[in-house]
Amino acid sequence: xxxxxxxxxxxxxxxxxxxxxxxxxxxxxxxxxxxxxxxxxxxxxxxxxxxxxxxxxxxxxxxxxxxxxxxxxxxxxxxxxxxxxxxxxxxxxxxxxxxxxxxxxxxxxxxxxxxxxxxxxxxxxxxxxxxxxxxxxxxxxxxxxxxxxxxxxxxxxxxxxxxxxxxxxxxxxxxxxxxxxxxxxxxxxxxxxxxxxxxxxxxxxxxxxxxxxxxxxxxxxxxxxxxxxxxxxxxxxxxxxxxxxxxxxxxxxxxxxxx
Numbered sequence: 001x002x003x004x005x006x007x008x009x010x011x012x013x014x015x016x017x018x019x020x021x022x023x024x025x026x027x028x029x030x031x032x033x034x035x036x037x038x039x040x041x042x043x044x045x046x047x048x049x050x051x052x053x054x055x056x057x058x059x060x061x062x063x064x065x066x067x068x069x070x071x072x073x074x075x076x077x078x079x080x081x082x083x084x085x086x087x088x089x090x091x092x093x094x095x096x097x098x099x100x101x102x103x104x105x106x107x108x109x110x111x112x113x114x115x116x117x118x119x120x121x122x123x124x125x126x127x128x129x130x131x132x133x134x135x136x137x138x139x140x141x142x143x144x145x146x147x148x149x150x151x152x153x154x155x156x157x158x159x160x161x162x163x164x165x166x167x168x169x170x171x172x173x174x175x176x177x178x179x180x181x182x183x184x185x186x187x188x189x190x191x192x193x194x195x196x197x198x199x200x201x202x203x204x205x206x207x208x209x210x211x212x213x214x215x216x217x218x219x220x221x222x223x224x225x226x227x228x229x230x231x232x233x234x235x236x237x238x239x240x241x242x243x244x245x246x247x248x249x250x251x252x253x254x255x256x257x258x259x
Contacts (some may be wrong), residue, residue, distance in 0.1 A: 036105070036127070036128055036129030036131070036132045037129065037131060037132065038074075038077075040074070042073075042074035042076070043076075043105075043106055043131070043132065043135050044135065045069075045073075045074065046066065046069050046074070046076065046106050046135070046139075047106070047135045047138055047139060049065060049066075049068075049069045049073070050062055050065045050066060050069075050139055050142055051138070051142060053065045053068075054142060054143075056142055056144070057142075057143070057144035058143070058144070059111050059112075059114060059115040059143040059144060059145065060115070062111055062139060062142055062143040063081075063084075063108065063111055063112060063115075063143075066078070066106070066108050066111075066139075067080070067081050067244075070243070070244050071244050075243075075244060076105070076106065076108070076243075076244075077105055077243075078105055078106065078108035078109060078183075078243065079108065079109045079112070079183060079211050079243065080108075080243030080244050081243075081244075082240055082241055082243070083211060083238075083240050083241075083243065083250070083252050084108075084109070084112050086209070086238050086240065086252045086254065087109065087112055087113070087116070087181060087209055087211075087252075088112060088115075088116045090179075090207055090209050090254050091113060091116040091117055091179060092116055093207070094178060094179050094205075094206075094207040095118055095178075096117060096118070096121055096178030096179035096207070097118070097120070097121050097122075097178050098121070098122060098124075098171070098172075098176050098177055098178055098179075099113060099117060099121060099122070099123040099124070099177070099178065099179040099180070099181070100123075100124055100125075100126070100166075100172070100177050100179070100180045100181075100196075100201075101113065101123060101124070101125035101126065101180075101181045101183070102125075102126050102156060102180070102181070102182045102183065102184045102188075102192055103125075103126075103127065103128075103182070103183040103184030103185075104125040104126070104127035104132060104133060104136040104151050105127070105132055105136065105183075106132060106135050106136055106139055107125075107135065107136030107137070107138075107139035107140045107143075107151075108139070109181060109183060110123060110125050110136060110139075110140055110145070110149050110151070111139065111140060111143045111145065111149075113149075113181065114140070114143065114145035114148055114149050115143075117148075117179075121148070122148050122149070122150070123148065123149045123150070124149075124150050124151075124152060124166060124170050124172075125149065125150070125151045125152065126151075126152050126154055126155065126156065126162060126166075126184075127151055127152070127153060127154075127184075128153070128154070128155045128184065128185075129153075130153050133151045133152075133153045136151050137151050150170065152165060152166065152170075155188075156188070156191075156192040156195050156196065157188055157191055157192055157195065163195065163199060167199075172199075172201055173200075173201065174199075174200040174201065175200065175201070175202070175203035176201055176203075177196070177201040177202055177203075177206055178203075178205075178206055178207070179206065179207050179208075179209075180193075180196070180202075180206070180207070180208040180209070181208075181209050181210075181211075182208065182209070182210040182211070182221075183210070183211040183212065186212060186216050186217060186218045186221075187218075187220075189210055189213075189218040189220070189221040190218070190220045190221045190224055193208065193221070193224075202257045203257070203259070204257060204258055204259035205256065205257065206256070206257040207254065207255070207256055207257075208253075208254075208255045208256075208257065209252065209253070209254050209255075210252065210253045210255070211250075211252055212242075212250060213237075213250070213251040213252065213253050214249060214250045214251040215242050215248055215249070215250045221253070222237075222251070222253065225253060225255055230258075231258070232257065232258050232259065233255045233256065233257060233258060234255065234256045234258060235253055235254065235255040235256075236253070236254045236255075237251055237252075237253055238251065238252040238253070238254060239251060240252055
């Protein structure tokens, strides 16, 4: 990762909203919500950067290349390096066999998950954008995880089609899911979790990690976890920062399902 110093470090780490790539993302929020991409080509540029600079089959190199791109070229909507450590630690504690991700984006968190999950485990990542899914698959393949990580185009809230696909093609069923990472449309956090619960895919001890609970925010999801604390969930709220800067606070929720 390129080291920053002086005003450059201040802009990138302490004043992220002065970066043009961040402003561009804010101006294009409508397109992000519609398509899953910012609209300036940064996602495709990220893939080209990974293929050109990261060593094939080396997940550490792939993650470093993505972090470098997000810090020094264009901000990305992935969990990032600081919050990624929370995800890593949660996976290692859970020792899951079957993992579900909601929101692949460009594959960063999937690669982090593949690196942290035990041998023999597998991850299925659900991504609403076909364009993002294509990029994520290429990044995952370059990292060496194509045999353990599958990206499915769809949405949990699409009336059941994606959940049926997961059940038929990927063996999702009662008590099968050991770990869930949620990092997609914030208003879908709670409805999608409730759909998964209604399908009985979780079991006591399943861990669910949710990013960006403060910024952009998932207040309904946080309220739900607080209301069910000690009865059906046990939650740790990790105070952290929005990705790739140190000024704006964020929350990552790590919740254990109690049944």
